[in-house]
Amino acid sequence: MKLPGSVLTPGALVTVMYGKGHGRHVVKPLILVEQYNIAGAAPNLVECNNANNTVERLLPNITSQVQGAFDFNESLEAAGYDLIYIDFERNLASIAYNAQVVEYIIQQVNAWKSTAQTQGYTTDQNVVLGMSMGGLIGRYALAEMTRNPTRFGPPDTRLLVLHDSPQRGAYNPLGLQCFTRATAVPLNIALLSPSIALLQPSLSSFNGKLSDAVNVLDQPATQQLAILNAFDSRGNNIQPNTFINGVYKDMVDFTAANPNNTSSTPQPTYQLVATSDGSQCGIGSGAPLGVQLSSADTYTVNWLAPIVNNLPGFTLGVRGAAYGLPAYGQQALISRMRVYIEYTIKIGFCPFCVKIPIRFNLLNEEATSPPNTIPYETLPGGFTNLAAESGDCSEQKFPISLVLTTGLYNGPICFVPTYSALDVETVTPATAAAQYVNGITNNPSSPRVARYIAQRPSSTTSTTEYNLNHLTYTARNSEWIFNEIQRPFSTSSTPNPLACESAPGCDLTASKTITGPSTLCTANTGPATYTSPLQGPGYTYAWSASPCSAFTVCSGTGPTFQTREAAASSTGTITLTVNTGCEFSFNKRIVLGAPEPINYVEEPTLSDPCNKIIGYVITNYDPSLVYSGTGLAGINRSLFRVKSGGSAQTKAFTVRATNDCGTTSVSDVAY
CATH class of the missing domain: 3.40.50 (Rossmann fold)
Structure with a gap:
């Protein structure tokens, strides 16, 4: 270029x-x-x-x-x-x-x-x-x-x-917000300097970095992005985002x-497509509940030092910390900030004197988490690492900066939850860590974009990564974006090959089946309805029933399909292909009319010659049928046993299979 x-x-x-x-x-x-x-x-x-x-x-x-x-x-x-x-x-x-x-x-x-x-x-x-x-x-x-x-x-x-x-x-940790807000609270220094107290100075008043940090919190974009905004240092004014849900x-x-x-x-x-740097399998960031995000300890406030230092026996200190959110339904401390002066009374002669510290708080702010709040730090999503991204300063890159810090949490905390990056409108504590893989999700609320991709598990020599640093470009998501950019608009339904993985680390289709009756009878007065196990905006559906001659309707589209038995036959198959951006196929075996003839073979491992018991196994066993019989020593699912009459005698028995359309039976004798 x-x-x-x-x-x-x-x-x-x-x-x-x-x-x-x-x-x-x-x-x-x-x-x-x-x-x-x-x-x-x-x-x-x-x-x-x-x-x-x-x-x-x-x-x-x-x-x-x-x-x-x-x-x-x-x-x-x-x-x-x-x-x-x-x-x-x-x-x-x-x-x-x-x-x-x-x-x-x-x-x-x-x-x-x-x-x-x-x-x-x-x-x-x-x-x-x-x-x-x-x-x-x-x-x-x-x-x-x-x-x-x-x-x-x-x-x-x-x-x-x-x-x-x-x-x-995006989640701007509430603890860090309250922690920073505390630096803008006026200090109680009237006893130290009444004239300065009239100016209502705060920690941020005389520190450009702190002042900038508070200013960042007050910017329109910061507040319009944040899932939750803290407008005070004590957590009394925490507000949800009204911009995203409104204007x-x-x-x-x-x-x-x-x-x-x-x-x-x-x-x-135009079409919308989206990527997330969060786990497609719903694996969280790994941050512990209530994790300590930052700490402040024994900080020297330079502009107060001359005042304090001129007072014999006085020292100045700052102690504080910010914490992550507790488990949903619980409340806990998320921020504390204390600025104090300490005067030490000495009794006796040093170094054998007794020292008694007396503290006077210039600032003492604490904040508790709001009730019933999802612990966002722990969610899957594009993450931030406070310690790794602080550079030469003890400050977080976005969206809040801290300078009273002697320690920052060195680990990922969720910044842009996966559900947020994929524009999932409705999220609950139960679905905040839902899976989004191969164009399908187990969240009842689907992404509001045409196509999407999230982060697959990636193993290194020492660990497996499920989430990536916010705005990471991997080879996979970069090529996926490039494929989408290159996609001709007229063929927008063509699957992006990088979005369809055979081993994505989690499988949302393994337990899914077509719902609907497994038996169709000619005596039924109306058609049976079959429903796709995958449904979502933009999905396409192709149904087929075979053999076609055995069904009144043998093809269809849409999330549901209706048909009934047209002619006597033993069994048929209803097949569904769903295109979510990836293709998935599901088959359902259908019994047409009464059960098919029962096939069985002798099973020596079930036999007991000493007690004249012969065991059998039904080779075409169908769990949707009800099995019974006469002349049996017992029947359990596909297995049944018969007691013979003796070495020269026989024992007659009958096995029956029943469904809604009727009963099929087979009779035999055991020797």
Whole structure:
């Protein structure tokens, strides 16, 4: 690709990397919408692994993959895509605000394509790749352009890819939020300095990093992304996300369930697909319930030190910690922050003196978790590691930064739950760790995207990874995204081969069967109904019944199928093929009419010659039938025994098999 050219647009810096053979024309656009970043709102925290997002930082991530060797960047270049990277000027502004920026840029891209057409180029519809928060911004922008085409024109977009994008919100640990809020609570220093006390100073008042951390919490994008927001240090004002369930849903939901839609509401011409960096098998992050996320201890507050140090025997300290959520239904401490001065009274002569410490609290804040809250830190999903991502500072990269920290939890905690990345609307404590594999889920609420992929188990020499760091590009998910980008819109039902695995680590189809009667009788007055064990939006169904001559209806589509017996026959088979983006086949054996003739053979291991017992096994045993008999010593499922009359005598017996259509019997004698 050529060196990037930059265009400063209202609200963003747009970097264009032209595809091969396109000159300086946009022909085949892939619009990349950046993720959440605090660089603009928190300049004091940029040094701590929070540098601004750029296309130059993205390209190495999509070139050097983990868990395989697929070069996403090289593949895009070979396919001739023009990369258009959107770097927002105000990244933490509201999602609706930055969506308008994206709308303007899409309008410009469409204008650039029109110019390319005048130069003889054949242009493609746009593809948008939204990374994390960029997925919400891109989705909102495309929906608004669809609903109001006269404003910026139609989006001319065929696909929106949501890469680990928190469509149902991201989890910003409540303990860390309350912990940070505590640094903005005014300190009680009236006894130390009445004049300074009038200014209501707090820890964050005199520390740029703390002030930035509090400022990040108050930004529109932070609060619009968070599943739960803590607005105070004591957990008394914790609010659920109202943006995603309100304004955002009203904009992006085009279904009849949205009361804002009417029969004249324009429908999207683009499809949505999604990836999650969380476990497709529903395996959690591994973080313990109530895990200690951070701690603060014996911190020196520089601006108070001169005051305290001039008081003989006085010292200043800070102690605190933030914790993860407890089990659902329980409540526990999630944050504590204490700032204190300590005066030591000495009795006697040192070093043999007795020291008595007396403490006075300048700040003492504690927060308890809200009742009945899912322990989000433990869920499957794209994770964050506080210790690994703190850089040179004791601060978390997103969405909250801490500087009063001497220890951060070194392990994954869930950031974007799998259900959120796949846009599953309804989640309960029982389904928050549901499985999403091969296009099917055991969550009654299905993903609201056309196709999706989550993380499969990946083994290394020492461990098995079920979840990945948020916004990881693996060889598998990169190639899956590339396949979706390359997919012709007219053949959108074609399975993406990387989404259909024979050994995905968990199997949601093993115990699933077609439901419906296993016996059909000609005497029945109405058809029998058979139901697919897999059902979901966008699924296709193909039914067949064989032999066709034995059924009144021998083919069909849809999640249910109705037929009945048409002619006398022994058995038949109903077959269902479900396409979820992957294909699954199910068969159900059907007995047509009365049971088929009973076949049996002698089984020596069941015989007891000393007691003149002969054992038999039914070779065509059918568990749906009821078996009985006369002249038997006993019958148990496919096994029955007969007591003979003696060495020169015989014993007559009869075995019967019964279903709703009638009874079939066989008689014989035992010698």
